[in-house]
Amino acid sequence: LSEPQREAVELAYYQGLSHTEIAERLNQPLGTVKTRVRSAMQRLRDVLQPYYFEPSR
């Protein structure tokens, strides 16, 4: 994950912030924050999926 992606996920997950709150905290456009959260989670899913998910999925 890139540093901005990781930061966005940490703020959402560990601090329970919403998109809007993260955007305010980081002083970044809302759209940028949304993209970062989405890309980060997609990346994590892509990396983990082959190993972690049940074969039926």
Add this chain to the structure above:
Amino acid sequence: MSDVQELRDLAPAYVLGALDPAEARDFEAALAGSPELQREVASYREVAALLALRDSAAPPAGLRERLLERVRQERSAEPTSRAPIVPLDARRQPRWLVVAPWVGLAASLAVAAGLGLQVRRLERSVGALDSTLAANQARLAARERTLNTILAPGVQLVPLTTSGEQPPGIQLFWDRQRNTAVLHAFRLEPAPEGHAYQLWLIRNGQPVPSQVFNSDPDGHALVEGITIPTEPGIEAYAVTQEPAGGSSQPTLPILLFGRVPTS
């Protein structure tokens, strides 16, 4: 239709609880009638579950401060009425419970306070929360360390696999810069009484003993802070079953094996 794609794009944030209230409402309305969205959400919950590492979610930073601020506001408002106590459970929102139960609790407390609940009762809640917070601090710190290792740049994921239907698996997150690793096992039955699993590094064809561990009854194991030797030549990782104290030479057969990907 772009609408469907837009909703799919919201799924990761929904699972993290990061959608704004209006977005969350729209998403939930669509979710109820869409098996595709439900699958999408389920897959991201698996990712979130790994972030949570099967532990109960720790309270978000700042929750205590927000509660205390609420107490101060209530105190200055000098409440006089004795409103009925609203059971915290009654106001829980299932969405929050999945990722961050504490957010639901905070929301419940905020609602209770809004109804004029007595300051003292709220203070007791804060007191109870304090002890829970203390209990969770260490776990939170440990989880952040783990997350740092898993997500750090340059971390290499080495999957250890075996054959069979529904086989057990291990993910080894190897931080090659810091020479540490985090091991996450799944579908791995606990070793029988008096036994444990042992991780081996295969270096230049020779097994080097590493961490001894066991899995929980649910088949998961999480081992943090594994020190990996700095010497080059680690080609693969393997796991065997050994006596509880571990061994200096592996007892065959090798149960799980993963070659280090060459990049």
